[in-house]
Amino acid sequence: MIRGKVRRSQLVAPFGPGAMQVLADGTSVITAGLDHWFIPGEKLDQEEFRIHEWRLERHLGVEALYTPPDHRSAFKSSPDQYNTKLQVPVLRFPAWSFCPRCRELTSHPLHIADRPRCTNPDCPKQKASWAPFLAQVPFVALCERGHLQDFPWVEWVHKTANPNCRSPKLKLRTSGGGTLASQRVVCETCHGDRGLEGITSVERPNREHEDETTYLTTHLENGTEFSCRGAMPWLGLATAGEPCGAPLRGSLRSASNVYYALVKSSIFIPEASSAGVDTRVLEALEEQTIARARANVRDVLEEGDILTASRLRRAAKKNAFRLADFTDAQVEAALSILEGPAEASLELTAETVGDQAPFRFQEYTRIRDTIDSTELVVREPRAGYAKDVGQLVSRVRLVEKLRETRVLWGFNRIFAESPNPDTAARMALLRRQSPEDGESWLPAYTVLGEGIYLELDPGRLAKWEVGPSAQNPAVQDRLAPIAQQFQTVARERHLAERQVTPRLVLLHTLAHLLINQLTFECGYSSASLRERLYVSPGIDGMNGLLIYTAAGDSEGTLGGLVRMGQPERFEEILRNAINNARWCSSDPVCIDSHGQGPDSCNLAACHSCALLPETACEEFNRFLDRGLVAGTLSDPELGFFSSLA
Known part of the structure; x- marks a missing residue:
């Protein structure tokens, strides 16, 4: 029996429904859809796994959130024990395998329970007392709409979507090189032979044509496009109800762009x-x-x-x-x-999920004031801050206790961000059949922690955003390359438009600088801290940020982070962060950059100064610039914190 163990939180991300992982015995499996996570039975009490998070339930339009089930053995001494022997099902994928000795390619059902062995009578090891285990092929095919399928081995070697070869006998040969050019698939029945070079490539029909296609789609058969069939093996579907039609791209099964979990998080606030x-x-x-x-x-x-x-x-x-x-x-x-009356559920659209501002505003209005509840404790510092810091940072709150809930509501392939029109379709990828009314749910998990919340002075921020004068808007000019580059990327990937504002870049960069400084001051690793931005335009808009512990174990609640927000400690941390931002070990290359980092959407920000682990950043390490925080070499007074010594 093929089985393995994984943390329950990892079944939300990164190994949720539709994601592949390799078990301890080397078998590659794909996590099945939500339809079979909780099988109804006499000894099932699903409410034990319930997470109560009213804001996420209403925002995502579902009835409940549940943690993935844990496996418990049944004891004869406890015949009334509930929730025993629960498992999250997985399927063996890719279905195609090859023999490491004779190199023969064979396909097996997704639900096969044991590791298959080679059955080729011509295999050298068949003469021995045992046959070798088959190894799964390292290649799969996928499309931007979230579909995934086995690489079309038969079609590729015969160069047609409808091969006429009877009983094809395929072999995957290699010349020993480390590139795709060294991999070839051979059909011994009709003597077809074709290399795999280019199967992961992207093409444009012409330079003026904006839509991309793929080498696999255009070159599998000359004159005919071989597009995605809409396969969803994690749901047991070889094809969708209707052909997908999107370009099909080859990929290594272990590539990082095969699965991007779409996770929505929320800081719990009382109703x-x-x-x-x-x-x-x-x-x-x-x-x-x-x-x-x-x-x-x-x-x-x-x-x-x-x-x-x-x-x-x-x-x-x-x-x-x-x-x-x-x-x-x-x-x-x-x-x-x-048990108060619930508000109307929000319809799941690209605007409700993609636009963070309305959802975050509820947190913003509560966390900026003091609150003492069972799940959220926010207090004011015991004294005021130094005058130079208080003029720039108007509000600091110590979040002594918080509970963050993270929910998987879909996933992407190829690109980390979801195209604008596909939001509802992403959620549909998680299950084979639409749930009945009142039974919709999503997988989630919670982490406890603490944090520091701060706001910038709104008056000073508004004046700084405009620049020294209307005729010389230095801040807007500095920001222009980032905004223009992101608009280009958004058009190419069909992403939702968003406004890249100076306060977004300022607060985002400040959060990164503070997290890097806190790792030295209070001992947390950078991967254990996380940012949460509260940003919206206008003088009355949100301009806050929360730095909090994101670790799911005891490291998230040690208390050291809250102490760093107290007067005297916080001023020193902020000053050190700003002073360190004035010079990077990669300067002057870094500070004079016109575009670097992911999608070239950063200016003065690199791994030596402002980048963080991906798990700690909300914006994929984009929209960063030390120049807007501490100034540049040519204009030291440009930064919002330039006056802070």
Whole structure:
């Protein structure tokens, strides 16, 4: 039996539905769709895996969020044990394999349970006491719309989409080189022979034609395009209902662009103010067994009925002791918050998912003030900050406790960012059949942590964005190359248009500089910290950033990050970050750059000064420029923090 182990959080990203991974025995598998993650049965209690995050549920238009199931052995001593032997199914993919001895290519079903061995009677090892295990081919084919299929070996070697060769016997030969030119597929039946050089290449029909095609699509058969068939092997579908028609691209199965998880994250904020409600009651109501009882009662309530304390106590049965210390009035006051009327769900469109500003604004309005709840604790610093820092940074908040929920709502292939019209289609890739009303859900997981939130002075920021004068807008001129380059990239990839503003680049670069500095000051690794930007245009727009721990283990809650936000410590960290930004070890090449980094959308930002691990950055390490933070060699006063010594 082919099986392996993986962390539950990794089944959200990077090994969610449609993603490939290699197990310990060397078998390449693809994670199956959500249809078969929780198989209904007598001993299944799916509510145990429920994550309560009201904002994400409404934003993504689903009824629930669940953590991937964990595997538990069944014990005879506990016959009533629930949720035992749960597994996330995987399928063996690619289906094509070759013998490392005789090089014969063969195909096997996706659901094969054991590692296949070579059955070729002419294989040299067949004469021995055992036949060699087959190795899966290293190549697959995919398209931008998220489809994935085996490389078309039979069609490629015969140079036609409809080969006439009867009983083709294929072999994958290699000349020992490290390039695709050294790989050849041979048909011994009709003596066809063809190399694999160019199968991963992209082509344009002509220079004026904006749409790209691929070498595999245009050259498999002369005069005819071989496009994607819409295969989705993780759902058990060899083809879609209708042909996809998108250009098909060859790829190594281990290439990083085969799967990009689309993850939406949220900092939990209470649905309503918890003033006057004992936080202990809220904690008791959100405890796993009581939350499950609330869900059971909610399912049988008639329209207009209210969940009362007495009804909840009866539903909780033997777990009702968790509410014994509280009166009915206390319980019902807390239930009015947790079970309040829900807002209308948002329709999942490119605008609702792609535009971060409306979704982030809810967090922005709560996290910039003090709050004390079971899942979010935000406090003011115990004293004021130095005058020079206070003039530039108008607000600092210490986030002593937060809970971040990360949800997988789709995935991309080839490009990390989703094209504008395909948002709903990306979510549809996760399951074979559309869920019935009231049963839609997505996989998610939570991490606990802490952080530092800060805002820039809105008045100074507005004046700085305009520049020293209308006739000499130095900030806008500095930003122009980044904005123009991103518009070019967006047109080529059909991405949603967005405005690259000076405050976005300023806050984003400042977050990177502070994270790099905090790794030296408080001992966190850069991969354990994460940025969260709150940016929108206008003098009354958002201009904040949150730096918080993103680690899923104890490293995320050690308390060191919050201490770095206290007066005296924070001023020193900010000054050191700005001073280090004034000179990079790659200067003057870095500071004088006209475009570098991913998609050439950075100016003065490189691995020596401002780049972070991809897991820590929200913008794929784009839209960075130290010049807008600390100034440039030719204009030292250009930066927003140029006056900070």
